[in-house]
Amino acid sequence: MALFHVRMDVAIPHDLDPGIRAETLAREKEYSQNLQRQGKWVHIWRVVGRYSNISVFDVESPDELHEILWNLPLFAYMTIDILPLAGHPSAISE
Numbered sequence: 001m002a003l004f005h006v007r008m009d010v011a012i013p014h015d016l017d018p019g020i021r022a023e024t025l026a027r028e029k030e031y032s033q034n035l036q037r038q039g040k041w042v043h044i045w046r047v048v049g050r051y052s053n054i055s056v057f058d059v060e061s062p063d064e065l066h067e068i069l070w071n072l073p074l075f076a077y078m079t080i081d082i083l084p085l086a087g088h089p090s091a092i093s094e
Helices: 018-038 062-068
Strands: 001-011 041-046 052-059 079-086
Touching: 001 062, 018 041, 052 079, 062 079
Parallel strands: none
Antiparallel strands: 001 052, 001 079, 041 052
C-alpha cells in the first residue's frame, strides 16, 4: 500500500444551477464516504476558512489514486496537490 497526502481546493462556479450543485455535492459525499469505509480514504480534514480539505489516501498505486480522484463528482471544480508519503524513522507508531 502507498500513502498520499492530497490537498483539494474546490471552486464551484457561483452560477452553477442549484439543483446540479446539490446533486453533485450529494454524489461527492456518498462517493467519499464509501472510500472511507473501504479504508482507502483514511483521513479527511477541512482547511479552516477555505473550501478545501487535506486528506490521506492509502491505495495500491499512484494509478489507483488517479482513478479515485478522477472519479470525484467535484473533480472538474478542483485544484489538487499530491505528495507521496513514506514512513519516518523517528515515528513511534506505524
